[in-house]
Amino acid sequence: MGKPHVLAIPYPAQGHVIPLMELAQYLVTAGFNVTFVNTEFNHKRVTDAFSEKNNIGDEIHLVSIPDGLASSEDRNDLGKLSEAIFRVMPEKLEELIVKINESDSEDITGVIADESIGWALEVAEKLGIRRAAFWPAAAAMLALGLSIPKLIDDKIINNEGFPIKARTIRLSPTMPATSTAHLAWTCIGDVTTQKIIFEVMVRNTKSVKVADWLICNSTYELEPEAFTLFPNILPIGPLLASNRLGNSAGYFWPEDSACLKWLDLQPPRSVIYVAFGSFTIFDHNQFQELALGLELTDRPFLWVVRPDLTHNTIDPYPEGFRDRVAARARMVGWAPQQKVLSHPSVACFLSHCGWNSTMEGLSNGVPFLCWPYFADQFLNQSYICEVWKAGLGFKPDQSGIITQGEIKDKVDQVLSNQKFKERALELKEMARGSVTEGGCSHKNFNNFIEWMKA
Template sequence: MCSPHVVALPYPAQGHVIPLLELSQCLVKHGFRVTFVNTEFNHKRVLNALAEKHAIGDQIHLVSIPDGLELDENRNDLGKLSEAMLRVMPGKLEKLIADINLVKDDKVTCLIADGSAAWAIELAEKMKIKRVAFWPPAAGLVALSLRIPKLIDDGIIDKDGTPVKKQMIQLAPGMPSFNSANFVWACIGGSSTREFIFNLMVENNEYLKKAEYMICNSTFDLEPVAFTLVPQLLPIGPLLASSCLGNSAGYFWPEDSTCLKWLGRQAPQSVIYVAFGSFTVFDQTQFQELALGLEITNRPFLWVVRPDITDDANKAYPKGFKERVTARGQMIGWAPQQKVLSHPSIACFLSHCGWNSTVESVSNGVPILCWPYFADQFLNESYICDVWKVGLKFNKNNNGIITREEIKNKVDKVLGEENYKERVLKLKEIALNSVREGGQSNKNFKNFLEWVQE
């Protein structure tokens, strides 16, 4: 009998590619073959970042299809990107699968599509292959998305997704509470982008009804209420490369692994790790205030500064900053994040609160300082600070700036009070137990494997 052949389709954003590639590594460990379909633009970035590392096995075949945009168009405009994808990618994906199926003993068994690209579920149904929706974000986001009709009926949002007024929302007792202005679709880009993303989520909800399996990168004990609200969603996480005996891969920028040697020279639990994912950008005022805040903590820090995080990042640092912090500060372009967070010298994580970063931090017992930028990051911030109580929020001043003093105060607080570390270590044990033999995520994953192989 041939090993199962899975086609995996991520939504083309960094936080979606990484966990699906980690799931793919887990599948390969169990004898599957995987064709991993990036957009052409991201495919080149992933290959460039992999370089000669060979972080993925021979059983994962990296391929690409066009996303519908020209090379120089802005792919951070998620509305424009999603619109172009819907025009072009369904036909290209169908042809790709049809071409694979021409090869004897290599037919596609199953399509695993990102929940944000759920149109592919309908395509899988049409092509008579098993169809799975994979959610990289929190289960709480799925619960919010599926609750859209009720939010409209209750007068909380208009039919275009616009919040009727700013108010605190909690889907159920035990769920995060957050401002309606921070609904995932309400804090992305301009009004046209927000409306397009909202309508896309409504359409996705319909496509998802055709999925035979819905799995996600979470664990029941992290979000018990969310899984009660969405019982058809099965947690198989946390998906960490170390759990799959592979290396984390799928990055859009080459990792700077020299930081691991630097971390090795620092005292245990002393370093502030600072990283904001792939989308967050700062104006120069906030960028400089962050730099000065890290400086006045008088603690060692590792800061991931993407080339596009602010205008001309190399020239944006405060005058003399690099020279003053040279003995205890490291600025790099991109980090091997899972290895960084598992390093004994890390004390806390100053994060944009993307779900991957959140899960990785919790799974390594690292408290979090929350600096959300957009989308689901405000929901995750509420989990971290209000539900799990393993981190702290920053407050902005009257000009909308998080000041250097606020940064220092929150760093001192999260590291000075033992409660945060104690709680996150308990959460770490809970999260990792779920993927160990006999844990709930482990059982769900084994059942999933058996179903694909039927």
């Protein structure tokens, strides 16, 4: 009998691909073969970004299926993407599994699907394959989705997901507060997109009931109330390459590893690391204000500036900016973030507060400066600032701009107050302890592996 063979399929977005790819690499270490299914569009991006150091080996077989959109269509339009996915991908996934099982390779013995594409669990159920739902974000975010029927019954939202009135809610007294304006589905795109995302979340809540396991890239110690509220959600995180002494993979852009050598030249705890994930887009004015704010701090900074971070096709930086900061700054298109955050020269993390970034920052004891953009990022900011006390948020001015003065002020506050660093180090120990021998996530993961192999 050969190795057990798992098919893993993420929601087609960077923040979903990376943690599931990390889980896939853990499974390989535990003795599994893995078929990893990206969309055709993302498959090309991932393979183009690979380098020798993050070669995932023969145990993970990268395959692809279409997402239903033309290559030229905008995949940042999550409403259009979600509709296309549901229309095309279930049938294509079923065809792929049947084809694999009819070939000479080992049959698929289990499917691990992102909870955000619950239809994949239904495909696995139809084919009689054991199945697990994987949630790559905060358990509190999943708890919010699972609480949608109650939010409707309590007249907090209507049947289309829109707030009946503006208010702040908590699912339990010790969980982070969430503004109804910042519910995951109410701060994405236009009204049409918001309706589609809400409908997808409702559908996924029903689909996940066919999962044998519901696992989550979090840890009990960081959000105990969410796991108490929904005990069927089992934490197995944080899933980090550093925990298995390996390299992370699944990025959509090639990493600029030369920035690590630049970090080697900086004083300990001196560098502001600035990165906004894969979706955040700045208008020209806000981008320039951010650049000038970083310059105003008079501190070294490493800034990840994706090619599509602004709408501008011309040079978006303020005139003369790059020359003025050249001696103490580095701008890169994409960074090996886990290695950056573990570097001793990094003092704080100016972040969009995506969950991967949140876990990576916490696991390395780095304080945060929070600049959420959409979806779950506002909830994560509440965790960081209000519950964990590990950072500060920014306050926009009357026109909605976060000014250069506000940026400098918050950087100074975080770096001058030792309590933020002390708290970040406490959280680091919590996160690391959970995935070591005897920790809650470690036990859950081992139980999950035993079930997958049975």
